[in-house]
Amino acid sequence: MMAQGFPIISGFDRLLEYIEDITGITVPDTNYRALAEEVKIRTLEMGVTVQRYIDILRDDSAERESFLNAVTINETYFFRESRHFTVLREILLPRIGRTGGPVLAWSATCATGEEGISLALILKDYFGDDTRSRFTVYATDLNSEALSHMRQGIYTKNSFREDGKAYHRLIEQHSTLTGKSRKISADIIAGINIARRNLFLDTLEDMPDSFHIVFLRNTLIYMKGEKKNSILARVVSKISEGGYLFLSSSEMPLVVHPDLETVQEGDIYFFRKKKHPHREISSIPVNTPAGAKPPAHRIGRKNIVPLNRSTSHRQSSVSVASVLAAVRDIERHKGCDSISDNQSYIIAELLLYSIHFINNMKLDIAREIVRTVVKHFSNEITSHLLGFIALLEGERDAATSFFSAAITCNTSFWPSRFYLANTLRDSKPLEALKEFTKCRDILSRSDASQDVRYGFLVEYFSEKYFLDLCDSWIQSLEKVSQRQQSGVKPCR
Helix, strand or coil: CEECCEECCCCHHHHHHHHHHHHCCCCCHHHHHHHHHHHHHHHHHHCCCHHHHHHHHHHCHHHHHHHHHHHCCCCCCCCCCHHHHHHHHHHHHHHHHCCCCCEEEEECCCCCCHHHHHHHHHHHHHHCCCCCCCEEEEEEECCHHHHHHHHHCEECHHHCCCCCHHHHHHHHHCEEEECCEEEECHHHHHCEEEEECCCCCCCCCCCCCCEEEEECCCCHHHCCHHHHHHHHHHHHCCEEEEEEEECCCCCHHHCCCCCEEEEEECCEEEEEECCCCCCCCCCCCCCCCCCCCCCCCCCCCCCCCCCCHHHCCCCCCCCHHHHHHHHHHHHCCCCCCCCCCCHHHHHHHHHHHHHHHHHCCCHHHHHHHHHHHHCCCCCHHHHHHHHHHHHHCCCHHHHHHHHHHHHHHCCCCHHHHHHHHHHHCCCCHHHHHHHHHHHHHHHHHCCHHHCCCCHHHCCCCCHHHHHHHHHHHHHHHHHHHHHHHHCCCCCC
């Protein structure tokens, strides 16, 4: 096996599968070299093959823990994405605080602890001296060495970045300077419940079921398909109704869960758990005879009229522009009772209906609806939706094909360029860099009046949000490109 010109050791594929099976993590191609060298050294020390080493990992918990400590990623720093902490401090804590009970916060993958400590300091700053009974912070991670680092509470300059600088005063208030490092006050560390947890395999039964705030940032981006959905479901089950889930900005557009709704505060997006439990939705027959009436659409339309079966398998003359206009009209709740025989509106209704099922993770039903629409209206929008469904299922090759097909239909269709770049990011970073750059260029030229043209496809995240994400990924992937050219190992 070869990875970016680097010969990988025999049995490496099986090792990657093993890591995914016990952690849910898909190791990025860009980390293959570092992982292979780590395993090569260890197998030589033990005098075993990779396959025998995998057997040892299955049976020996101490070796398994040591191995996972070596391969998991611990890149973090204090108050990372500081805007999240600003929203928490200025907007969410005043809302949560009105309930009167103690606030429960959880840094679910805390790495070396900077995030968990940041949460504790923000909560302490908000509640003042009356802290002991007002909040509790939990910090968990798979890496036991990282958690030991957190318990020691000693941090060097790498844990302090320009991003988050506005809150460094809180660290200074609750730490002492020892040489070039800072040691966090013992009372802050002691006040955090620190524990090793594998979010993918552990039951989490000993964790509270009513967290008000959960940070699960820069984790799901390393997972795909069912494994990502499994971990997300476990974490969501631990959030109270009306509680908040923060993912990294780059993860937000890639995550869907039926019990979560997107919240926007300024240019910041996060999730809130719905206050009414998700109800199971049964399959809807889409190719019904004329006159049949499927259940009402999520926006309140009394019925959705099926496409005329006499036109089945024949492309209509409906334009993308007319369907986009119909979507905007329907989303504004206009004309919903008088246009049942208008083909553009019927297609728009069905597209919105498919998105409703995507958001409820009923992907088979969503695909069935889109495929019905494709018989009459095949273009960048339908290809994009099929690609997004495939991406959520973890079928990256299929997603890549659908997103590429959408771009072939319309080279300026930025939603598919963005998601195509994300599917290529780990396996083909240089191609991803090109796609993020093209996406950024399209968004930079975008007419402000067209800002919501494709909004229904991207949960109405603003174009500026995607523009900022493109800029961020371009900077990151340019560093990957430079490392590949210089032969430097990827950071772990």
